[in-house]
Amino acid sequence: MLKYEMIRVDDRLLHGQVLMKWIKLLKVKRVDVLSDAFASDPILKTLLEKTIPDEILLKIWSVDEGINGIYEQEGITLLLVPDVDTLFKLYENGIRLKRVSISRLPCEMGKEKIYDHVFVSREERKKLGILLNHGIDLRIQMVPDSDAIYLKDIL
Amino acid sequence: MVGLLVVTHGRFSRELIKSIELIIGHQKTVEALTLEESDDVNKLREEVEKKTEELDQGEGVLVLVDLLGGSPWNVSSICTKKEAVECVAGLNMPMLLEAIESRETCALQELKQICMKAAVEGVVSARELFSDRSEDSED
Numbered sequence: 170m171l172k173y174e175m176i177r178v179d180d181r182l183l184h185g186q187v188l189m190k191w192i193k194l195l196k197v198k199r200v201d202v203l204s205d206a207f208a209s210d211p212i213l214k215t216l217l218e219k220t221i222p223d224e225i226l227l228k229i230w231s232v233d234e235g236i237n238g239i240y241e242q243e244g245i246t247l248l249l250v251p252d253v254d255t256l257f258k259l260y261e262n263g264i265r266l267k268r269v270s271i272s273r274l275p276c277e278m279g280k281e282k283i284y285d286h287v288f289v290s291r292e293e294r295k296k297l298g299i300l301l302n303h304g305i306d307l308r309i310q311m312v313p314d315s316d317a318i319y320l321k322d323i324l
Numbered sequence: 325m326v327g328l329l330v331v332t333h334g335r336f337s338r339e340l341i342k343s344i345e346l347i348i349g350h351q352k353t354v355e356a357l358t359l360e361e362s363d364d365v366n367k368l369r370e371e372v373e374k375k376t377e378e379l380d381q382g383e384g385v386l387v388l389v390d391l392l393g394g395s396p397w398n399v400s401s402i403c404t405k406k407e408a409v410e411c412v413a414g415l416n417m418p419m420l421l422e423a424i425e426s427r428e429t430c431a432l433q434e435l436k437q438i439c440m441k442a443a444v445e446g447v448v449s450a451r452e453l454f455s456d457r458s459e460d461s462e463d
Contacts, residue, residue, distance in 0.1 A: 181365050184365075216398060216402060221393070
C-alpha cells in the first residue's frame with residue numbers, strides 16, 4: 170500500500186509552493202494527484218506531467234481510481250487533493266488520514282472565511298468537523314516556514 | 325505586431341514593466357496580470373484566456389511567465405493549445421526587453437526563440453566575464 174508523507178488540500182494542486190518547498194522538505198520521490206478535472210483532461214494531465222522534475226514520479230488519478238490505486242501502489246508520496254469533498258471521500262473509504270495540510274480553498278458564493286485564503290461552505294465545515302471529531306490532525310499551512318494553524322482551534 | 329502578456333506571482337509583472345520603462349521609456353501595449361495570495365486561480369485562467377484573445381491582432385500572442393510549474397504557468401501554458409499563443413517560463417528583464425524590442429519585426433515563433441536566448445544570455449557572472457576579458461587582453 171502506498172504510504173504518504175502528507176495530504177495537501179489545495180485547489181491549485183501542483184504549483185510553485187509545492188514544487189519549490191513541499192516536495193523538497195518531505196523528500197518524496199513521487200506525487201499523486203486525485204482530481205477528476207485533471208484526470209479527464211489530457212491537456213491538463215500533460216501539463217502537470219511535463220512540469221514536474223524528472224526525478225519525481227507523478228500519478229494523476231480520478232478520485233475513484235485513486236482511492237483504489239492507493240492500495241495497489243508502493244512507495245511514499247505526497248498526496249494532492251483539490252478540495253474538502255475529496256479529502257472526506259478518502260476518509261469514507263477507510264483511508265487513514267494523517268498530516269493533512271490545508272493550503273488554500275478559494276472564496277466562492279456561499280462560502281465563509283475561516284482563515285486567510287481558506288473559505289468553506291456549510292457542508293464542508295460539517296465534513297471537517299467530523300474529521301476533527303475522529304481525532305484527525307488538520308492544519309492550515311501555506312509553506313513549510315509559515316506557522317501551522319490547527320483547525321480544531323478555529324473551527 | 326505580436327501581442328505581449330506577462331503573468332506572474334505577485335506584482336513582479338507590473339513592476340518589471342515599470343523597471344523596463346526606466347530603460348526604454350513608456351510602454352503602452354504590454355499587458356500584465358498578477359496572482360496575489362488571495363486570488364482565485366480559476367479567475368486568473370479566465371483573465372489569461374480573455375487577454376490572449378484581446379491582444380491577438382492577427383500575429384499571435386507571446387505569454388511570458390515567471391516560474392515553470394507555478395500557477396501563472398499552469399493557467400497560461402494551457403493557452404498554447406491555440407496555435408496563435410506561445411508561452412515561455414523563466415521571465416527576466418533581458419527576456420522582456422527582447423520581446424518588447426523585437427515584437428514589431430519578428431513573427432511569433434522567431435520572437436519566442438530569441439526571447440528564450442536573451443533570457444539565458446543575460447545571466448552572467450562578473451568574475452567570469454572579467455577574467456575572460458583579462459585573458460583576451462593578454463593575447
